[in-house]
Amino acid sequence: MNYEPDEKGYFGQYGGRFVPETLVAPLDELTTAYFTHRDDAAFRDEFSDLLTNYVGRPSPLYFAKRLTKTLGGARIYLKREDLNHTGAHKINNCIGQILLARRMGKTRIIAETGAGQHGVATATVCALFGLECVVYMGTEDMRRQAVNVFRMRLLGAEVRGVDSGSCTLKDAINEALRDWVTNVDSTYYLLGSALGPHPYPLMVRDFQSVIGREAREQILAAEGRLPDLLVACVGGGSNSIGLFYEFLNDDVRMIGVEAGGRGPTLGEHAARFMAGGRVGVLQGTKSYLLQDDAGQIAATHSVSAGLDYASIGPEHAHLHDIGRIEYLSASDDAALAAFKTLSETEGIIPALESSHAVAAAIDLAPKMSSDAVMIVNLSGRGDKDIDSVIAAESPDSGRTANI
Amino acid sequence: MSRIENALQKQRAFVPFVTAGDPDARTSLAVLLKLAELGADVIELGVPFSDPMADGPVIQRSSDRAISGGMTLAGVLGLAAEFRRQCDVPLVLFSYFNPILNYGLDRFAADASASGIDGVLLTDVIDAEAAAAARIFGGSGIDLISLIAPTTSDERLELICRNARGFVYAVSRAGVTGARIDVSSAAEALVARARRFTRLPIAVGFGISTREQVEEVWRFADAAVVGSAIVSVIEGSLTSADTVVAVDGFVRSLLPQFAKTGAEN
Numbered sequence: 001m002n003y004e005p006d007e008k009g010y011f012g013q014y015g016g017r018f019v020p021e022t023l024v025a026p027l028d029e030l031t032t033a034y035f036t037h038r039d040d041a042a043f044r045d046e047f048s049d050l051l052t053n054y055v056g057r058p059s060p061l062y063f064a065k066r067l068t069k070t071l072g073g074a075r076i077y078l079k080r081e082d083l084n085h086t087g088a089h090k091i092n093n094c095i096g097q098i099l100l101a102r103r104m105g106k107t108r109i110i111a112e113t114g115a116g117q118h119g120v121a122t123a124t125v126c127a128l129f130g131l132e133c134v135v136y137m138g139t140e141d142m143r144r145q146a147v148n149v150f151r152m153r154l155l156g157a158e159v160r161g162v163d164s165g166s167c168t169l170k171d172a173i174n175e176a177l178r179d180w181v182t183n184v185d186s187t188y189y190l191l192g193s194a195l196g197p198h199p200y201p202l203m204v205r206d207f208q209s210v211i212g213r214e215a216r217e218q219i220l221a222a223e224g225r226l227p228d229l230l231v232a233c234v235g236g237g238s239n240s241i242g243l244f245y246e247f248l249n250d251d252v253r254m255i256g257v258e259a260g261g262r263g264p265t266l267g268e269h270a271a272r273f274m275a276g277g278r279v280g281v282l283q284g285t286k287s288y289l290l291q292d293d294a295g296q297i298a299a300t301h302s303v304s305a306g307l308d309y310a311s312i313g314p315e316h317a318h319l320h321d322i323g324r325i326e327y328l329s330a331s332d333d334a335a336l337a338a339f340k341t342l343s344e345t346e347g348i349i350p351a352l353e354s355s356h357a358v359a360a361a362i363d364l365a366p367k368m369s370s371d372a373v374m375i376v377n378l379s380g381r382g383d384k385d386i387d388s389v390i391a392a393e394s395p396d397s398g399r400t401a402n403i
Numbered sequence: 404m405s406r407i408e409n410a411l412q413k414q415r416a417f418v419p420f421v422t423a424g425d426p427d428a429r430t431s432l433a434v435l436l437k438l439a440e441l442g443a444d445v446i447e448l449g450v451p452f453s454d455p456m457a458d459g460p461v462i463q464r465s466s467d468r469a470i471s472g473g474m475t476l477a478g479v480l481g482l483a484a485e486f487r488r489q490c491d492v493p494l495v496l497f498s499y500f501n502p503i504l505n506y507g508l509d510r511f512a513a514d515a516s517a518s519g520i521d522g523v524l525l526t527d528v529i530d531a532e533a534a535a536a537a538r539i540f541g542g543s544g545i546d547l548i549s550l551i552a553p554t555t556s557d558e559r560l561e562l563i564c565r566n567a568r569g570f571v572y573a574v575s576r577a578g579v580t581g582a583r584i585d586v587s588s589a590a591e592a593l594v595a596r597a598r599r600f601t602r603l604p605i606a607v608g609f610g611i612s613t614r615e616q617v618e619e620v621w622r623f624a625d626a627a628v629v630g631s632a633i634v635s636v637i638e639g640s641l642t643s644a645d646t647v648v649a650v651d652g653f654v655r656s657l658l659p660q661f662a663k664t665g666a667e668n
């Protein structure tokens with residue numbers, strides 16, 4: 001089956017381009033540049049050289065022996081994106097896009113960030129190539145991901161706090177789009193997830209699909225067969241589609257895990273396929289959207305900043321509708337418990353985003369037979385989240401302390 | 404010729420923009436009636452949206468005020484209908500797509516038409532999706548107003564102008580809404596390029612806030628759109644003054660006809 005979008009960037013009925021007229025020309029320019037360079041040997045060589053020597057790829061596919069044993073079911077492998085340079089999968093996309101920006105002659109890079117991982121990765125590649133970098137970040141996210149704010153500044157980026165709306169990822173994207181529309185000539189918008197107007201969802205997926213290509217080879221080498229199940233967390237959808245894409249035509253079950261937050265009431269979670277999620281248009285793309293009865297974008301909540309977003313990448317919306325990928329949600333509490341479990345059983349501290357995928361694995365593995373094989377995408381490491389976890393576990397958070 | 408196109412046939416047309424329901428529905432209606440009384444040729448009515456990505460801080464805040472006051476798309480249509488009972492100045496709704504998509508395009512077209520809306524401008528809809536909306540709106544006698552920007556290629560300009568209805572809205576420069584010091588030379592160049600492809604009236608907006616700028620725009624375009632500057636006056640009046648009086652004073656300072664005669668024309 002063909003999983004490519006059409007030439008207007010539609011995956012089924014989702015995606016496309018819903019932007020102010022001013023952005024059409026820069027998006028056309030970007031699309032042309034992307035299609036020109038992506039199959040160009042020099043571009044591909046430079047991309048893969050940096051992934052190998054700068055990012056440290058391939059990332060290991062690690063058999064989590066103790067976790068598997070503790071849960072007593074499927075054999076669990078972790079795709080270790082947390083071991084990448086800068087600590088998450090986000091850098092894969094940043095390397096690809098910065099090479100493109102350079103070929104397009106852009107001198108100023110802007111980005112949005114939620115958890116700060118994409119901001120750090122963008123600041124990193126800008127430092128690597130000596131380019132000016134401005135990162136927009138919601139003030140709520142700056143508070144809960146303070147370590148990453150420091151890292152971005154250390155890397156020479158300017159971090160601009162955004163205090164409109166819910167002061168999270170969505171608001172940071174609005175502000176980045178406003179910057180871009182004002183500075184189209186000089187500026188490259190380095191979008192961090194499989195979101196936004198065409199060609200971003202396609203391009204980000206392509207750059208992230210290295211995750212699945214490696215994982216496929218690695219699991220064949222380790223197990224001599226394809227896995228039964230893939231699990232990944234879904235914020236905008238880049239680490240998940242990055243893992244899933246290479247397996248779409250295989251007989252492999254896939255589960256995307258959204259942020260279940262504090263519960264199913266609208267405003268308390270960021271699970272777009274749950275209550276309150278309906279088709280809509282936000283920030284350049286048509287997809288599932290958490291919105292109220294009047295079509296205003298709903299507030300969202302997740303303990304993890306990187307999953308705290310009202311919409312989801314359009315390719316996911318399509319894969320959801322055609323039933324190719326299943327979507328579940330994991331609550332804040334389940335993610336926090338998984339954070340702790342993985343730390344204790346494997347000596348690996350996962351990002352709170354990735355902890356949602358681990359939580360689903362913890363739930364599913366015992367229900368599977370002991371010769372079943374699952375791969376969990378460990379999209380990032382959890383060092384950035386220590387403060388959030390301490391806060392979440394403190395007595396006045398309303399949760400029972402269990403660390 | 405549509406009502407909007409007709410209203411903009413005269414040169415030196417004035418097109419004010421306000422956000423519907425800012426700060427509340429009752430004041431908003433009074434402001435609209437005042438704008439009409441002061442000689443607005445067409446009024447643009449902004450539908451408040453939670454995520455106005457093409458707007459600067461002034462309109463973002465007005466949108467927030469309107470939403471906090473409970474304004475919804477249905478509420479905007481109610482406000483328009485109330486205005487239409489008292490006044491026949493053409494109304495153009497200015498909206499992001501999601502509230503309208505959520506309402507349902509067909510249902511919206513029917514209800515908007517019944518409320519006396521003459522045109523709709525969708526900030527974030529282009530190309531095939533715009534053409535589809537234009538067909539639906541056109542079926543109810545509503546013009547889909549097209550936007551052009553300095554970054555729009557000639558090829559696109561031709562296409563957009565060919566399908567345009569009512570008037571063509573030229574964005575004065577790449578950027579978000581908000582007052583600026585000068586009218587960019589990009590605006591004049593854009594209008595000149597667009598004239599090659601359309602005979603419709605051309606309005607220029609984004610950043611116009613003074614009488615000098617209005618006169619400057621009138622030199623090369625048919626209509627001047629003034630948005631953020633009026634919305635700022637509304638915002639400024641909230642704590643200290645009567646909003647309608649404040650808007651009245653500002654618009655009088657903006658339009659040359661009041662400077663010369665001191666009277667309405």
Ligand SMILES: Cc1ncc(COP(=O)(O)O)c(C=O)c1O
Pocket residue numbers: 088089090114115116117118192193194233234235236237238239240305306307351353354379380381
């Ligand atoms: C470690 C990590 N995982 C996952 C995500 C979610 O994004 P996506 O769904 O695009 O992978 C983020 C986003 O900030 C992240 O930092």
